[in-house]
Amino acid sequence: MPEWSRFKGFALVAFLVLVGDQISKWKALEHLTNTFEPSTSGVPLSFADKVSRFTSTRHPDSRRAVEVVRDVWEYRYVENPGAAWGFLSQTKSRLRTPFFIVVTVAAMVFILFYFYSTSRYQTLLRTALALVFGGAIGNFIDRVRLGYVIDFIHWHWRDAFSWPTFNIADSAITVGVVFMALDLFLSRPESTRR
Numbered sequence: 024m025p026e027w028s029r030f031k032g033f034a035l036v037a038f039l040v041l042v043g044d045q046i047s048k049w050k051a052l053e054h055l056t057n058t059f060e061p062s063t064s065g066v067p068l069s070f071a072d073k074v075s076r077f078t079s080t081r082h083p084d085s086r087r088a089v090e091v092v093r094d095v096w097e098y099r100y101v102e103n104p105g106a107a108w109g110f111l112s113q114t115k116s117r118l119r120t121p122f123f124i125v126v127t128v129a130a131m132v133f134i135l136f137y138f139y140s141t142s143r144y145q146t147l148l149r150t151a152l153a154l155v156f157g158g159a160i161g162n163f164i165d166r167v168r169l170g171y172v173i174d175f176i177h178w179h180w181r182d183a184f185s186w187p188t189f190n191i192a193d194s195a196i197t198v199g200v201v202f203m204a205l206d207l208f209l210s211r212p213e214s215t216r217r
Contacts, residue, residue: 033138033153040157044191045164049077051175051190055100056083081169094181101188104171120170127163131156148206154199161192 052058058080061067068076088099104119138152165172172190179185 029139029143033149033156036150036153037157037160040154040192040195041160041164044158044161044195047191048161048165048173048175051098051100051173052077052080052083054086054089055098055175056085058083078168088177095178097177097179098175099177099188101174101177102169102171103174103188120166123166124163127159127166131159131163134159145206145210147202147209151199151202151206154195154202158192158195158199161190161195 058076059068059073082102083100085100088097090097134152134156138149138156141149141152162172172192174188174190174193176190176194177186177188
């Protein structure tokens with residue numbers, strides 16, 4: 024089997040996660056912040072202006088949250104300088120950002136090598152690795168261009184319980200990890216496969 028053909032499905036899944044993540048972050052900035060508001064002249068922004076603001080605007084003013092399901096689910100703009108659940112968010116930026124960039128690059132290289140070592144029968148594991156890879160790239164892009172990750176999905180139960188705010192990339196990574204665990208428990212030894 025040619026080398027590239029092994030990575031086609033992986034690349035497609037990772038690409039779809041990345042595109043979905045970046046589009047959802049664009050929409051979060053559009054509806055939850057002032058990023059795309061017209062200039063004082065009132066002239067609407069062109070698409071090129073919006074792209075420029077999307078890639079370069081840091082710390083926009085947040086608007087109110089948008090309720091999806093009352094007392095359960097809302098969209099709100101959050102800047103997460105740390106990892107999942109705010110891990111290392113209080114560390115100084117000059118240490119935190121390079122650390123996360125190096126760790127993410129190392130993780131992505133590991134995922135590619137791990138994927139290369141899988142067999143074509145390990146569909147669930149291969150899908151899991153692609154989901155984690157796509158999610159890692161999505162958050163990596165935020166961290167490189169902004170120094171933090173844009174989160175906007177907030178689940179909570181009234182005022183009693185609040186899950187940390189997350190994004191599409193985080194969701195893909197979480198689903199990927201669950202798929203890896205399932206693969207570990209469901210996989211058969213290579214010798215029993217036909």
